[in-house]
Amino acid sequence: xxxxxxxxARTAPLLGGLLLLGSPLARAGADPRWPAYGIPAALRxxxxxxxxxxxxIITVKGAGRLVHTVHRVVTVLDDQGQDWGQAGVPxxxxxxxxxxxxxxxxxxxxLIRSLRAADTKDYSASGDANLYTDNRVxxxxxxxxxxxxxxxxxxxxxxxxxxxxxxxxxxxxxNLSVEHATLRVVTPPELPLRYLEERLxxxxxxxxxxxxxxxxxxWQLTQLPAVEREPYSLPLAExxxxxxxxxxxxxxxxxxxxxxxxxxxxxxxxxxNQDRAALPPEVQAKVAELVKGVNDPKxxxxxxxQYLQSNTRYVSVQLGIGGYQxxxxxxxxxxxxxxxxxxxxxxxxxxxxxxxxxxxxxxTSGRGAPAVRTAFPNDRFNHAILCVPMQKDTVxxxxxxxxxxxxxxxxxxxxxxxxxxxxxxxxxxxxxxYSALDNRQYRRAEVQIDAQGHGRATVRTVSTGxxxxxxxxxxHALPADEQRKYAYKRLPLSGVTIEQSSWQxxxxxxxxxxxxxxxxxxxxxxxxxxxxxxxxxxxxxxxPPPAPRVGARQSPLRLSxxxxxxxxxxxxxxxxxxPEAVPAPVQLRTAFGTYEAQTQVLPDGTxxxxxxxxxxxxxxxxxxxxxxxxxxxxxxxxxxxxLVLIRPES
Numbered sequence: 001x002x003x004x005x006x007x008x009a010r011t012a013p014l015l016g017g018l019l020l021l022g023s024p025l026a027r028a029g030a031d032p033r034w035p036a037y038g039i040p041a042a043l044r045x046x047x048x049x050x051x052x053x054x055x056x057i058i059t060v061k062g063a064g065r066l067v068h069t070v071h072r073v074v075t076v077l078d079d080q081g082q083d084w085g086q087a088g089v090p091x092x093x094x095x096x097x098x099x100x101x102x103x104x105x106x107x108x109x110x111l112i113r114s115l116r117a118a119d120t121k122d123y124s125a126s127g128d129a130n131l132y133t134d135n136r137v138x139x140x141x142x143x144x145x146x147x148x149x150x151x152x153x154x155x156x157x158x159x160x161x162x163x164x165x166x167x168x169x170x171x172x173x174x175n176l177s178v179e180h181a182t183l184r185v186v187t188p189p190e191l192p193l194r195y196l197e198e199r200l201x202x203x204x205x206x207x208x209x210x211x212x213x214x215x216x217x218x219w220q221l222t223q224l225p226a227v228e229r230e231p232y233s234l235p236l237a238e239x240x241x242x243x244x245x246x247x248x249x250x251x252x253x254x255x256x257x258x259x260x261x262x263x264x265x266x267x268x269x270x271x272x273n274q275d276r277a278a279l280p281p282e283v284q285a286k287v288a289e290l291v292k293g294v295n296d297p298k299x300x301x302x303x304x305x306q307y308l309q310s311n312t313r314y315v316s317v318q319l320g321i322g323g324y325q326x327x328x329x330x331x332x333x334x335x336x337x338x339x340x341x342x343x344x345x346x347x348x349x350x351x352x353x354x355x356x357x358x359x360x361x362x363x364t365s366g367r368g369a370p371a372v373r374t375a376f377p378n379d380r381f382n383h384a385i386l387c388v389p390m391q392k393d394t395v396x397x398x399x400x401x402x403x404x405x406x407x408x409x410x411x412x413x414x415x416x417x418x419x420x421x422x423x424x425x426x427x428x429x430x431x432x433x434y435s436a437l438d439n440r441q442y443r444r445a446e447v448q449i450d451a452q453g454h455g456r457a458t459v460r461t462v463s464t465g466x467x468x469x470x471x472x473x474x475x476h477a478l479p480a481d482e483q484r485k486y487a488y489k490r491l492p493l494s495g496v497t498i499e500q501s502s503w504q505x506x507x508x509x510x511x512x513x514x515x516x517x518x519x520x521x522x523x524x525x526x527x528x529x530x531x532x533x534x535x536x537x538x539x540x541x542x543x544p545p546p547a548p549r550v551g552a553r554q555s556p557l558r559l560s561x562x563x564x565x566x567x568x569x570x571x572x573x574x575x576x577x578x579p580e581a582v583p584a585p586v587q588l589r590t591a592f593g594t595y596e597a598q599t600q601v602l603p604d605g606t607x608x609x610x611x612x613x614x615x616x617x618x619x620x621x622x623x624x625x626x627x628x629x630x631x632x633x634x635x636x637x638x639x640x641x642x643l644v645l646i647r648p649e650s
Contacts, residue, residue, distance in 0.1 A: 032109030036075050036148040040223070043177040047226035048081030049074050051178045052150065054170050060162070060187035064251035068166055069156045077148045080175070085143035087153040092135045094161040094252070094323075104142040105150040112149070115140055162250040163257070163324075163379050168243040171224050174236055178224040183243060185217040193217050194259070196244040196376040204241065219243055231547045232628075233555040234619070237370055246378035253321040262377045266419050266426015269324065269362065273341070273421070276328040277349035283333045287353040297356055301388050301395055302406050304350045312346065313337045314400040326360075326384075340384040343399035347386050358388040358397075363418040363431065368560065372417040374428060385413055387420055387429070396431055403476045403505075405512035410434070411466045411561070436562035436614050438511050439465035443567045445539055447522070451574040451647075453533050455522035459540065460515065466561055468505075468514040475503050475514070487518065492542060497521040526645070533577065533645040537599050537609035539569050542639040546632040553625040559592065562617040571607040576647050579607060583641035590631045591620070597638050607643060 034052050043050050052073040059067045074084040085104075091097040102115030120140050142151045170181035185193050192215060197205055201221070209216045221241055229236065249258050257268030279287075290307055291300045315337040317327065326341035329349035338346060344360045351358045364370065365383035372380070388395040398404045398413065409415075415433040419426045445459040463471060474486050487501055500519035505512065526535035536542070573579075579601050588595040593615030600608050613635065620628065 032105075033111075034073055034075065034105055034150040034152070035109035036077075036107045036150065038109075039075060039179065042225055043179060043223065044077065045177075045225065046175055046228045047177040048078050048175045049076050049084040049173075049177075051170055051176065051181060053179065054181040056166065056168060056181075056183045058166060058183075058185045058245065060185070060191055060193075060247070062188070063191060063247075063249050063256065064160055064162055064254075066159050066162050066165070067156060068159065069154070071152075071154045073150060073152045075148050075150045076144070079147070082143050084173075084176070085149070085151045086139055086141050087151075087155065088137045088139045089155050089157065090135065090137045091157065095157050095159045097138055098156040098158055100138060100140055100155040101153070102140050102142055103152045104144060105152070106146070107148050109150070112144070115142065115153075161252050162247050163252050163259070165245040165247060165378070167380075168219065168245065169237065169240060170221060171227065171240040172236070174229045175226050177226040178221055181221045183217075183219045185245060186211060186214050187217075189213065189215050192248055194246040194248055194376070194378070196246075196373055198242045198244070199239070200241045200243070206243075230553065230555050232557050232559065232625075234558050235368060235370070239555055244373065244376060244378060246376070252324065255321065259377055259379075261426075262419060262428050263425035265377055265379065266421045267424075269419075269426065270421040270423060272321075272325050273345060273360065274423075276326060276345055277352060279329055279349050279353055280333050283350070284353050287350055291354045298390060298395065300354050300356055301351060301358075301390075301397075304347065304354055304356070305397055305406050308343070308347050308350065308399060309402045309404075311336060312343055313402065314343065315339060317342065340400050344384045344386045344397075347397060347399045351388065356388060358386055359420050359422055361385050361387045361418040361420045361429070363413050363416065365413050367411040369416065372428070374417060381419065383413065385409070385418065385431075387418070403472070405507040407432075408512050410469055414466075434465050434511070434562070436564045436616060439467045439561060439563040440511075441467045441541075441563070441565045443540065443565075443569075445567075445569045446572070447525075447539065447569060448572045449526055449533070449535065449574055449577075449645075451577070453524050453526035453528045453535070455520075455525035455535075457518075457520045457522060457539065459518045459520060461518075462513055462515050464509070464511040464513045467563060468512055471503060471514040471516060472505055472512065475505060487516075491520075492540060493522065493525075495523050497523075531647045531649070532580065533574075534642050535571075535645070536640060537569060537571065537583065537607070537643050538567070538597070538611060538639045538641075539609075541565055541567050541611065541613075543613075543632065543636045545636045546629050549625075549629065553622040556622055557620040557625050557628055559615060559618050559620075562615060564614045565612065567609070567611040569609040570602075571609070571643075573605065573607065573645060574647075577645040578605075578648075579643060580646040581642075581644035582607075583638075583643060586634070586638040586641075588631060588634060590627065591624075592616075592628050592631050595631075595635050595638070597641075599641075599643060609643075611639075 039050050052075055055071045057069045076082060076085050089097055089100060104112045106112055119142060120138060123137050140153060168183040171178050187193050204219060204221055207218045227239055247259055255272055258264040290303045294300050317339040326345040327338050329346045332338040332342050332346040348358045348360060362381035363383050363385055364381050386397040386399055395407045396409050409431050414431050416431055417428050418431050420429050441463045443461040445457050447455050447457040449455050474483060478486060484498060484501055487498055498518055499521055502517045504515045526533040583599045585598040595613050597611045602608055
């Protein structure tokens, strides 16, 4: 599947599927429609595709049913816009696909052909970790090899999951412009729409009207130029016009709820999952054995979490209401597996048996996940974790991982809002946020340089917090030979040979850590010219120059991960060589971080290079980017500074 189709599948809600290929939208021989020459020049600029027309209609039939119809016409300008020659429609037991129709037109707007059965395929919308799932995606493919061409799609989805309302964001890709788009929501007056508008142009806010006894909410957007992604910018979803929609009351397979507050949403979820914590007697006995003599509540939690990790595995279950309701704890105990909800519920039951209170929580997972709109209660969560309130602090547990450190959320679920599910209802709380000192990379290396400029280095790097996540994932996921290949890809040097390598995880500290130890052969690390050797003291942590900027910065600047890097590299020089030119010390202090680098000749004749870079997470206005670019450029220049060694005349 293409990236476009995979993205639709991955972001589909817990939403099944009869597909009917309807009659074509246009007839062969009809007048030209959607000629490419009709696109305004301003919409072609920086665009790979142009949405000519997109019309979304959401019709609320009742508290338990809504119908979503989409008509989309997109002109694909070049091969980089090819994904828009397809349409992917997710469906499952709760979302039935009524029809999917399409046409494709040439550059002049003449009909090439209508969608055929051979142009459609059906895929699972879930990954390999899913054992029970009905999430699927139907893909219609009208891509052409000659540009420009125009693809037209129309489809309808009937949903019995009214907890999830679509988000309207027509401009959901970079280098995509929009000529005209509309959203129309029709609903009974007893079920008024809740909505949140963000970044709408002037004159594009909601227009309310009536249609008989029904309420109508309408929006339209016109002439949106393409957005070109800039370095370190906000996610596209936070830059383009968006309308979030949500119900006031909803129903999912007979389970009714209200959604005018986080408390109500959490209450519905809690009631849906209550009375599912009973454990078999043998498991209760095992819990009693595990915590016998352990009086510290936090140590009790640790032992239970270790037991969970050793005796269960993650398998996703997404069947109808199963997208929201967990397996009973007894089922997980018997099977040894469950999805995020079931494993969190099981761990909660184990802790209850150990005398520790805890609560399941819904969260939006993933690095760079969109922030919860705290003032607009709605369901955009995709994961469940466990919260264990303690007297001094709170412990958060990721119950789906057999390898994660106790209490660590990291980039997957850390630093964001979660909905705590309590008997009193839902409560928005924040998961742990990690600082620059939590996300560390401390490196020490010894490098021996010979008279020909060849080097041999022993390197020890300790990474913690978010800086250890990729390495920890590599250790648990890859065999030894693949680990070595992975290490090569991380090295910024060409021609280097890894002679020895090892990695070790450590979960004893406040943050999980990975220690990497490498022995490297560095052929021609120092370039030789006559009696001189030229080398860059910064061995493995060089910041590349900033990307070239074209025109004035448009979008805000985002620094997503706070971190601290500290390097100490000691060089042993070849016999007879002495430093002739040593890089000057550099110190930088800015709002974007601090940087220090120094190269020193030590009393024993060795040369020691030290570097420390600490940067925060944060957002800055577009006008601040020039100052950040200067900071970035100065670091890059300092990282490339050279040490010159000279051998006396013989």
